[in-house]
Amino acid sequence: MDKMIYLAMTSAKHVELQQATTANNLANIHTTGFKAELNAFRALPVVGDGAPTRIYQVDNTVGHDLSQGAMQLTGNNFDFAIAGPGFFAVEAPNGGEAYTRDGGFLLDSGGVLRTRTGMAIAGDGGQLVMPQGALPDLRQDGTLFAIPANGGQPQEIGKLKLVNPVANEVYKGEDGLFRLNSGQDADADPTVKVKAGYLEGSNVNAVDSLVQMISHAKHYDLSVKLMQNAEQNSKQATQILSVS
Template identity: 65%
Template sequence: MDRMLYLAMNGAKHVEWQQSTTAQNLANVHTNGYKADQVVFRALPVVGDGSPTRVYQVDNTVGHDLSQGSLQQTGNESDFALANDGFFAVTAPDGTEAYTRDGGYVLDEAGTMRTRSGLPIIGEAGPLQVPPNSRVLIAKDGSVSAVPTDGGDRNPQEVGRIKLVNPGARAVYKGEDGLFRQHSGAVAVADPDVKVVSGALEASNVNAVESLVQMISHARHYDLHVKLMQTADQNAQRATQLLSLNA
């Protein structure tokens, strides 16, 4: 009885975790560049005499879906997205280099290009600084050019190139801040094959309908495990009563 209770409790705990992950994804269905979290479980046999056919669930890996979200054309020159696999580099709040696909930028008072969440965008040759009174153009290769909006010289001047990387899906993990980093802790090298689409944003790759269906499925599985725990408790009470009668 104790074993059945433990198995049901363990299953309920992991289904609850899976439900939490699905809810987190659903909450970010409108977050630009968001990559859905994935929780994978595997079944392990119960070790012990008399139970070779019983299994219990353990969490295997917590991963992420790196498939590309749909590109939304905005026509805004301060928006950009990545056209293929990869990321662009930013400076995380802890000062380390991290990676994201949440495009779009703003210029601070010093002319530094930052994401809309305030993170500095890293260039291949250092910080991307835009001169004042300039219009910013971003090319397909990530080159950033500044076009003066006043004065006689209106020729574009390249101020740097956004650092575009593609370390591979298995080489990165997503932190609690939503930014990606390499498992090795090393800094990724620039990849010239990653391309930029100006005037567009990448939507979240979360499928809202699929996530809602998953939440319903998780709730039913959770209820099943709870019923198993209740059954185990009832069986234990009946067994105790029988033992009391025989004593």
């Protein structure tokens, strides 16, 4: 009976983790470049007396859905979106590189191209610095030109570092940035293409997420009822043995 309660408790615990992930996805439905998080669990056999077919769930692994989000036309010269697989490389706050699909950029007071959260955009040769007052002209392969304010000849600034590591080689951190499992920096990939004047929306499907939340809630209630029934059966069995 105790094992039945434990199995039901384990089920309720992991459904709660799934619900938290789904709720976080819904909260980021309007976050630029957001990739939905996914939960995966491992099933292990119960060791001990009883049927050998009994299993329970352990540890959750948070994965991610890298499918393309909807392209949103903004007309902003500093908005860029990756068309297809790949990432923008940025200089992470704790050092090294990190990767993002959020292409909403801006210039700081020194002309350095940065994300809207302040991280410098990585170029093939380091940071990308534009002259004051110039407008960006980003080519499909990531090459960045600066158009002078007076309308003169465009000046090549450098090339955005665009990477496309294998999906199972990256993980998503708590800061929303992707990194390689190896801890190394990814190599630039010339096949990654970008579009200027666009942003990629979140790939979270609101309807599917709401249905999942309802399903998780019902599954959680069922697990709790199973624990309650197991407890009641245990009490009734104890009473019968006491009378006997």
